[in-house]
Amino acid sequence: MTNAPARSKPTAPFSAQNLVLDAEAEIERICEWLRLTVLKDLRKRGAVLGLSGGIDSSVTAALCARALGTGKVTGVFMPEHDSDPDSLRLGKALADAVGIETVLEDIGPSLAAQGCYARRDGFIRQVVPEFSEGWGCKVVLEDALTGRGYNISWLVVANPAGEQSRHRMPLDVYLGMIAAANMKQRTRKQIEYYHADRLNFAVTGTPNRLEYDQGFFVKNGDGAADFKPIAHLYKTQVYQLAEALGVPEEIRRRPPTTDTWSLPQGQDEYYFSLPYDRMDICLYALDNGISREETADAAGLTSDQVDAVWRNIASKRKVADYLHAQPLTMLG
Numbered sequence: 001m002t003n004a005p006a007r008s009k010p011t012a013p014f015s016a017q018n019l020v021l022d023a024e025a026e027i028e029r030i031c032e033w034l035r036l037t038v039l040k041d042l043r044k045r046g047a048v049l050g051l052s053g054g055i056d057s058s059v060t061a062a063l064c065a066r067a068l069g070t071g072k073v074t075g076v077f078m079p080e081h082d083s084d085p086d087s088l089r090l091g092k093a094l095a096d097a098v099g100i101e102t103v104l105e106d107i108g109p110s111l112a113a114q115g116c117y118a119r120r121d122g123f124i125r126q127v128v129p130e131f132s133e134g135w136g137c138k139v140v141l142e143d144a145l146t147g148r149g150y151n152i153s154w155l156v157v158a159n160p161a162g163e164q165s166r167h168r169m170p171l172d173v174y175l176g177m178i179a180a181a182n183m184k185q186r187t188r189k190q191i192e193y194y195h196a197d198r199l200n201f202a203v204t205g206t207p208n209r210l211e212y213d214q215g216f217f218v219k220n221g222d223g224a225a226d227f228k229p230i231a232h233l234y235k236t237q238v239y240q241l242a243e244a245l246g247v248p249e250e251i252r253r254r255p256p257t258t259d260t261w262s263l264p265q266g267q268d269e270y271y272f273s274l275p276y277d278r279m280d281i282c283l284y285a286l287d288n289g290i291s292r293e294e295t296a297d298a299a300g301l302t303s304d305q306v307d308a309v310w311r312n313i314a315s316k317r318k319v320a321d322y323l324h325a326q327p328l329t330m331l332g
Helices: 023-041 055-068 085-098 108-114 116-125 171-199 209-214 235-245 249-253 267-272 276-287 292-299 303-324
Strands: 047-050 073-077 101-104 136-141 153-158 164-168
Touching: 023 055, 023 235, 047 055, 047 171, 055 073, 055 085, 055 235, 055 249, 073 085, 073 171, 085 101, 085 249, 108 116, 108 171, 116 171, 136 171, 136 267, 153 171, 209 235, 209 267, 209 276, 209 303, 235 249, 235 276, 267 276, 276 292, 276 303, 292 303
Parallel strands: 047 073, 073 101
Antiparallel strands: 136 153, 153 164
């Protein structure tokens, strides 16, 4: 399968319409690639994937079910102590809609035994000493449109009364919190590979193009997979396929979330700093030589803001180089 999805004829001037594709044709193209990749190239009987109740895993599951058959796809629910209950509920709704088998693995006890929550909370208490049971937390990114050459992350906490406060973090606190949070993604992937091994299935990755390009995944966590069938699709295109595939409307209406921290958090405040539809426009324009003025008009930004977003994309691509890299060896 080529990198570029099948698209309908773009309109001028440049706008979000340039990202509109022929959904049915793209679904068939991906399904053909899935059958070839899983059954012939990987020589596996089917596919395993984690179901989060989000749009990307839902579309990926629906594609796998259509390509391989519902009996050849297993979805894994992996909630933990900080998970939004809607994630499990919507994941089950998707599995019912497409008719695939599922298993439930509560990874909370495993994460607690590894010290995931205790390690995270210990770092938080270096900044907020009173942080304890009943408090919530998340990490948010400073607005990418400020034009800074670097990004600043903030710690947001909420006490049991719901009162929130925002705090600057020393680098060691930030790195420690992220390291602890990444244990969640790596534990989930371990569970996925367990089920893949027992079934002789391949593990499915679910990143869209924006996430894949910008490194919005954990190395050897949700970044690990045997194949990634929607990594060539912009997030807005994933939504287009979702409608054509009959993904439940409630999932299609759910705002993208990290579902990693104990406070509600959107992907745009954690990593991208812009809603996915405008990030898609900026990324597409950068990759296709669209002028910053046309991009600004299409995304509802100023030209200077487009420049800031493009700098941010370039910066994240440098991070993604490491995340995508294979282990280094001295072999020729």
